[in-house]
Amino acid sequence: MTKTESEAEHFMAEIGAEDVSIEDWSGSRPGKEYENYVCSFGITALTPKQLNRVADSLGVALIYIEPDE
Secondary structure (H helix, E strand, O other): EOOOOOHHHHHHHHOOOEEEEEEEEHHHOOOOOOOEEEEEEOOOOOOOOHHHHHHHHHHHOOOOOOOOO
16 A cells, blocks of 8 residues: 555566556545555565565555465
8 A cells, every 4th residue: 555656556566566456545435534545456476574575665555465275
């Protein structure tokens, strides 16, 4: 989760993500805590630890979902 689409694109490029989808979710939670944010989804071979390092260095929030095998 990032503030802008360009930040999301940069993060996905840094992690070498495939099947990338970037969506503006800013309008999904109107109210006092309303913020502009963008969610990006993709597939990568990086480990959760590697993803966290990149996310921390770029200042983005990360939600990691492990695929069913």
